[in-house]
Amino acid sequence: MKIVGISGSIVGSKTRTAMDVTIKILKEKYPHIDVTLLDLADFQIQFSDGRNYLDYEGDTKYVAQTVMDADALILGTPIFQASIPATLKNIFDLLPEKAFQDKVVSMVVTAGSAKHFLIPEQQLKPILSYMKAQIVQTYVYIEEKDFFRKAIVNDDILFRLERLVEDTVMLTETFAKIREAAYDF
Amino acid sequence: MMMKKYRLDPAKGLEFGLYTLGDHLANPYTGDRISAQKRLQEIIEMAKLAEQAGLDFFSVGESHQEYFATQAHSVVLAAIAQATSKIKIGSSSTIISTSDPVRVYEDFATIDLISDGRCEIICGRASRVGLFELLGYNLRDYEELFEEKFDLLLKINEEEVINWSGEFRAPLKNAKVIPRPKNGYLPIWRAVGGTPASAIKAGYAGVPMFMAHLGGPASVFKRTIDAYREAAREGGHDPSKLPVATAGFFYVAETTQEALKEYYPHINEGMKRTNGRGFPKQLWAQGADTRSIMNVGSPQQIIEKILYQHEMFGHQRYIAQLDFGGVPFDKIRKNIEIIGTEILPAIRKYTAKKEGETK
Numbered sequence: 384m385k386i387v388g389i390s391g392s393i394v395g396s397k398t399r400t401a402m403d404v405t406i407k408i409l410k411e412k413y414p415h416i417d418v419t420l421l422d423l424a425d426f427q428i429q430f431s432d433g434r435n436y437l438d439y440e441g442d443t444k445y446v447a448q449t450v451m452d453a454d455a456l457i458l459g460t461p462i463f464q465a466s467i468p469a470t471l472k473n474i475f476d477l478l479p480e481k482a483f484q485d486k487v488v489s490m491v492v493t494a495g496s497a498k499h500f501l502i503p504e505q506q507l508k509p510i511l512s513y514m515k516a517q518i519v520q521t522y523v524y525i526e527e528k529d530f531f532r533k534a535i536v537n538d539d540i541l542f543r544l545e546r547l548v549e550d551t552v553m554l555t556e557t558f559a560k561i562r563e564a565a566y567d568f
Numbered sequence: 569m570m571m572k573k574y575r576l577d578p579a580k581g582l583e584f585g586l587y588t589l590g591d592h593l594a595n596p597y598t599g600d601r602i603s604a605q606k607r608l609q610e611i612i613e614m615a616k617l618a619e620q621a622g623l624d625f626f627s628v629g630e631s632h633q634e635y636f637a638t639q640a641h642s643v644v645l646a647a648i649a650q651a652t653s654k655i656k657i658g659s660s661s662t663i664i665s666t667s668d669p670v671r672v673y674e675d676f677a678t679i680d681l682i683s684d685g686r687c688e689i690i691c692g693r694a695s696r697v698g699l700f701e702l703l704g705y706n707l708r709d710y711e712e713l714f715e716e717k718f719d720l721l722l723k724i725n726e727e728e729v730i731n732w733s734g735e736f737r738a739p740l741k742n743a744k745v746i747p748r749p750k751n752g753y754l755p756i757w758r759a760v761g762g763t764p765a766s767a768i769k770a771g772y773a774g775v776p777m778f779m780a781h782l783g784g785p786a787s788v789f790k791r792t793i794d795a796y797r798e799a800a801r802e803g804g805h806d807p808s809k810l811p812v813a814t815a816g817f818f819y820v821a822e823t824t825q826e827a828l829k830e831y832y833p834h835i836n837e838g839m840k841r842t843n844g845r846g847f848p849k850q851l852w853a854q855g856a857d858t859r860s861i862m863n864v865g866s867p868q869q870i871i872e873k874i875l876y877q878h879e880m881f882g883h884q885r886y887i888a889q890l891d892f893g894g895v896p897f898d899k900i901r902k903n904i905e906i907i908g909t910e911i912l913p914a915i916r917k918y919t920a921k922k923e924g925e926t927k
Contacts, residue, residue: 434697434707437633437844451844479845566849568829 384415384555387453390422391460391471397493399424400533401525402459404541405491408548409457416552419453421446423470431476439477447477455487455555456516457547458507462492462499466506475510483516485562487555489547490522500524517558519550574755574776574811575656575688576884581920582874583885584912585625586618586904587660587815588892590638593841595894596833604637608644610897611637615648617901619655621908625887626652627660627690632699635841642675649683657683660778660815660887661692661759665713666703668737669721670745677749685750690778691718692759693766695843709736715769718758722775725754757813764795771799774810781816783851786861786877789814793881811884814877817862818888820906824856824865830899831864838893863888867910874911878919 386409390402399422406420426442436447450456460467475482488511492503503522511518523544529537535544571578588611594601602610615626626648630641638644641659648657657679662672672689680687693714700707716734724730724745733739757778758770770777777796781789797807817835821827836846855862856869861877863870863886874886890903 432707435695435844438696438698481848482845484845484848562849566853567825568832568849568852 384455384552384559385417385419385453386455386457386551386555387449388418388420388457389450389459389471389474390420390424391458391474392463392468393424393470394463394468395461396533397525397527397530398459398461398491400530401491401493401523401535401544402457404535405457405459405544405548408545409552412545412548413552419449421449423474428470428473428477430473436477436479443477446474450474450478451482453486454559455489455551456483457489457491457551459491459493460503460507462494462502465499465502467502472510475514478514480513481515483511483514485558486516487519487551487558488516489519489551491544491547492522492524493526494524495527497524497526517554519547519554521547521550523547571809571811571884573753573809575685576811578884579921581916581918582878582883583624583813584907584915585623585627585656585885585887586614586891587627587629587887587889588614588638589629589631589660589842589889590636590641590644591631591838591842591892592637593635593834593838593892593894595896596837601894607637610900611644611891612647612651613897614891614900614904615655615657616651617904619652621904622912623655623904623907625656625658625688625885627658627688627887629660630663631694631696631842632663632702633696633842642672642679645687646675646679646682649679649686652683652686654686656686656688658688658755658757659690661690663694663699664691664717664721665693665710666699666705667717669717669724670737670740670743673721673724673745673754674747676754677745677747680749680754681747687749688755688757689721690757690759691721695761712736722756722773725756757811760792760796764792767792767796768799771796771801771805771807771810772803774800774803774805776811776813778813778815781814781861783817783847783855783860783862785859786873786880787859789861790880793883812881813885813887814881814883815887816889817864817892818870818890818903819864820867820870820890820903820911822866824869827864827866828852828855831895834893834895836893867906871911871914874915875918878915 388402388406390399428443529540592607618626628638628641628644632639676689730740730743757776759778760766800807819827819831840846855864
């Protein structure tokens with residue numbers, strides 16, 4: 384099983400911190416899983432121009448291909464201007480329409496305050512549904528006050544991240560087994 | 569006959585052909601990939617087998633990216649022209665956007681002469697776009713390149729002396745594009761994906777339509793065909809004089825379950841490599857239903873499906889893609905054999921017009 388984490392912004396450090404913690408939990412609990420973290424700040428990714436993702440080159444192709452090869456994705460995103468950052472939306476725009484079919488997708492969200500709690504519900508989930516993802520319904524929403532100097536200091540957040548990781552893996556394994564059992568090809 | 573211009577005689581029933589995209593992929597069961605040379609030889613052999621089995625048409629596609637072997641598809645068609653004597657041949661498709669229509673016409677008219685009047689052109693826009701960079705074109709001109717060059721190709725077909733100017737090619741002044749095809753005219757089709765948008769363009773222009781389909785219910789594709797005919801009518805053309813052809817996956821085995829099971833890994837792995845996404849299992853499993861457009865199944869099931877589609881679409885030709893994704897040659901041979909002995913006779917029997925029948 385391949386799980387890919389995405390840190391969806393090239394600004395700041397909180398989403399990356401949250402993703403580092405998430406990936407650490409994932410690796411410790413499930414050492415057999417092949418885990419990759421893509422921090423979009425580490426890549427030069429071009430804007431989508433509508434071509435098939437296989438026709439891009441360099442970082443753009445690498446990131447798109449890594450996402451497409453995953454069985455599950457854990458998306459880390461901040462909230463910018465009451466929405467997801469353009470860098471993350473661009474990843475979706477680079478991919479085929481049904482890119483997340485047969486993939487489980489879960490979300491880790493960082494924000495300055497509680498004001499934006501419903502942004503992932505109302506803006507990110509519809510995109511993921513459109514792209515046919517099996518969404519882990521509960522997301523972990525982390526506020527400014529839960530961080531201190533590049534660490535998460537709220538145990539409740541840490542517990543919830545553990546549950547998110549477990550749900551992501553369990554659903555991915557379960558859906559794979561169901562597909563396996565349903566068809567003989 | 570009403571479709572003589574396109575060398576079709578609907579009274580003889582639905583035409584049946586084969587097409588290959590010229591993909592060059594490993595057999596997913598063994599992981600082995602034959603050489604490009606071997607693949608090209610097999611494609612020519614496949615055309616010969618199709619002719620021997622009594623099929624009407626064989627075509628080869630142009631693709632310039634990795635995992636394909638027929639970049640020079642017109643050269644392959646020339647070899648097929650020489651290796652066969654009756655079967656009609658064509659491209660599926662020629663990416664006219666990134667080629668010079670004059671050169672394309674010269675090539676295909678030449679193949680038409682070599683084949684004694686059997687050659688056709690199907691023009692498409694390419695689903696993958698690596699060739700734009702390879703051949704020195706700007707992807708932003710994707711639509712315009714196709715429309716302008718396709719128009720020029722059609723003009724060359726209609727007029728022996730050309731006066732033309734456009735954006736993407738040097739102007740032509742009293743130019744004679746030679747040689748001319750055997751009967752002075754080549755059937756030229758527009759390739760269309762499943763959606764009505766591009767079908768409507770073909771209809772308005774009064775150009776025959778070749779519609780490709782992957783999966784889903786046949787009734788969805790009926791809308792595209794209806795939109796095409798409606799647009800043709802609005803454009804002042806008589807839809808009853810414009811042929812429609814369909815193209816899609818085909819695989820026959822003793823039982824429908826066996827056919828679905830055997831072909832799936834070829835399609836799934838092949839599409840991952842050439843298109844970036846596998847084929848969903850649910851959609852594939854629904855291929856067992858007679859109403860599904862995918863002609864995969866037992867001989868009887870396929871006959872029922874094709875007749876169902878013919879009744880719904882009223883099309884003149886169906887072409888089958890049975891070699892995608894590294895299908896071993898013995899299976900290709902077996903498929904063609906069953907088409908020739910079981911499927912084709914039934915299709916002709918039920919779609920040909922009987923003596924005295926007018927419809």
